[in-house]
Amino acid sequence: MRFLKANKVFNGKQWLPEGSLLVIDGQNALKEIVAENTVQKDKIEVFDGIITPGFVNAHCHLELSHLKGKIQKHTGIPGFGKHIIMQRMSGVSKEKIQESASAADEEMWKNGILAVGDISNGDDSFKTKQKSKIKYHTFIEILGLNPANESMMFDLSFPFLKLLQSLDLPGSLAPHAPYSTSLQLIERIAKFDKENNLPLSIHNQETEEETKFFFGKENDFKGLYDFLKADISWFKAPGCSSLRSYINSFNNQKVMLVHNTFSTEEDVHLAADKNCFFCFCPKANLYIENKLPDYSLFKDQVNSICLGTDSLASNDGLDLLAEANIILKHTQQFTLENALQILTYNGAVALNIENEFGTLIPGKNAGLNLVNFKNDQLSLTQKII
Ligand SMILES: [Zn+2]
Incomplete structure (x- = not known):
C-alpha cells in the first residue's frame, strides 16, 4: 500500500x-x-x-507515425492530404509502420497519456494496440464524397471494425471530414454509432478551403481531387458552412468535432446545441495551416473541450501537455483548473471511457x-x- x-x-x-x-x-x-x-x-x-x-489524448493517428518529419509544414490541408496519399503509395513496409506506431505508443505512455482516441484507416496499428499499456478507442475512418459510392465505402471499412472487435479492442465508425465524406455516408455512420451507443469523431473546419468548398467559392480542394483523378463536377455546394450542412445527421449522440480552426460563433452554437465535443490539436494546426482556432468563441464550452496530438505526420511529438501549453500561451481564456480538466476528464467523456479513465x-x-x-x-x- x-x-x-x-x-x-x-x-x-x-x-x-x-x-x-x-x-x-x-x-x-x-x-x-x-x-x-x-x-x-x-x-x-x-x-x-x-x-x-493520466492524460487522455482524444485524437491521434498511430498508423501515420512513420511519417514524422516527412511532410513539409504550412502546406494547408489540401496539400497535406496530397502528401499523405503520396507517402502511402510509396510502399513503406508494414514492419516499418508497426515499428513506428509502437515507438509512438511508448512515447505517449512516457508522456503520461493513459487513453487515446485513435483514427485508423486500416489495421496497421492494431497489433500495437493489443500489446499496449494504453487504452485505445479506435475510430475506423470512412471516406467517400460521391453519394453513389455510399454503400461500397461503408462495406469496405466495416470489416476493420469487426476485426477490432475480434481482438477485443473497442472501436466505432467515423467519417473523415465533410469535404471527403458525403452527407448520406455521414448519416449512415452516425446512425450506426448511435444504435450501438458508440462515440463518433469527424475532422471539422480544419481549413478555410473547406468553408470555401461548401460556399461554392474557388478553393484548393480542386487540386487535390484533380490529383486523385476524382470527378466532382456533380458536387453542388450547399451554400452554408460545412458544419451546418451535416450537423443534423447527429441525433442525441456523442460526437467529437476535431480541430474547429475556422469555426465561427454560429458554428460553435450549432455544435453546442447538439452537445458535441470540441477537440483541439493546436500543434498540428500550426504545422499544417499555421493558424489556431479563435479560442474565445469556446469560452462557454469548457466542459466540452478536449485535446489531441493528431499524428506524427503533422507534429514533432505526442505530448498532450505541449498542446495545452500552446493554448495557455495563446489565450487567457482558460484557468489552470480548466486546462487540467481538458487534459483528463473531458477526453475520457468524449471517448465514453469516463468510468475507467480521466x-x-x-x-x-x-x-x-x-x-x-x-x-x-x-x-x-x-x-x-
Ligand atoms: Zn486527424
Missing part, C-alpha cells in the same frame, strides 16, 4: 480538499482517498507539485501524473503510476 500526498491534487474535475491522501494498492489501483491525519506520517510519500489522473476512481488505475505549473506553462515532473 502507498500513501501519496502533493501540494495539490486535481481529480479530473476539481481540486481535492487540502490534506487529501491517495491510497494506492499493490495493483497500482486507487483504493481510496483519505484525510492525511488518519495515516502515520512516516508512511506518507510527499510530492512537490500537482497530482492529476478521474480518480476507487478500484481503477487511471494513472497518476505529477505536474508543475510555472509562468502559465505546464510540465510533467514525473509519471507516478
Whole structure:
C-alpha cells in the first residue's frame, strides 16, 4: 500500500480538499482517498507539485507515425492530404509502420497519456494496440464524397471494425471530414454509432478551403481531387458552412468535432446545441495551416473541450501537455483548473471511457501524473503510476 500526498491534487474535475491522501494498492489501483491525519506520517510519500489522473489524448493517428518529419509544414490541408496519399503509395513496409506506431505508443505512455482516441484507416496499428499499456478507442475512418459510392465505402471499412472487435479492442465508425465524406455516408455512420451507443469523431473546419468548398467559392480542394483523378463536377455546394450542412445527421449522440480552426460563433452554437465535443490539436494546426482556432468563441464550452496530438505526420511529438501549453500561451481564456480538466476528464467523456479513465476512481488505475505549473506553462515532473 502507498500513501501519496502533493501540494495539490486535481481529480479530473476539481481540486481535492487540502490534506487529501491517495491510497494506492499493490495493483497500482486507487483504493481510496483519505484525510492525511488518519495515516502515520512516516508512511506518507510527499510530492512537490500537482497530482492529476493520466492524460487522455482524444485524437491521434498511430498508423501515420512513420511519417514524422516527412511532410513539409504550412502546406494547408489540401496539400497535406496530397502528401499523405503520396507517402502511402510509396510502399513503406508494414514492419516499418508497426515499428513506428509502437515507438509512438511508448512515447505517449512516457508522456503520461493513459487513453487515446485513435483514427485508423486500416489495421496497421492494431497489433500495437493489443500489446499496449494504453487504452485505445479506435475510430475506423470512412471516406467517400460521391453519394453513389455510399454503400461500397461503408462495406469496405466495416470489416476493420469487426476485426477490432475480434481482438477485443473497442472501436466505432467515423467519417473523415465533410469535404471527403458525403452527407448520406455521414448519416449512415452516425446512425450506426448511435444504435450501438458508440462515440463518433469527424475532422471539422480544419481549413478555410473547406468553408470555401461548401460556399461554392474557388478553393484548393480542386487540386487535390484533380490529383486523385476524382470527378466532382456533380458536387453542388450547399451554400452554408460545412458544419451546418451535416450537423443534423447527429441525433442525441456523442460526437467529437476535431480541430474547429475556422469555426465561427454560429458554428460553435450549432455544435453546442447538439452537445458535441470540441477537440483541439493546436500543434498540428500550426504545422499544417499555421493558424489556431479563435479560442474565445469556446469560452462557454469548457466542459466540452478536449485535446489531441493528431499524428506524427503533422507534429514533432505526442505530448498532450505541449498542446495545452500552446493554448495557455495563446489565450487567457482558460484557468489552470480548466486546462487540467481538458487534459483528463473531458477526453475520457468524449471517448465514453469516463468510468475507467480521466478521474480518480476507487478500484481503477487511471494513472497518476505529477505536474508543475510555472509562468502559465505546464510540465510533467514525473509519471507516478
Ligand atoms: Zn486527424
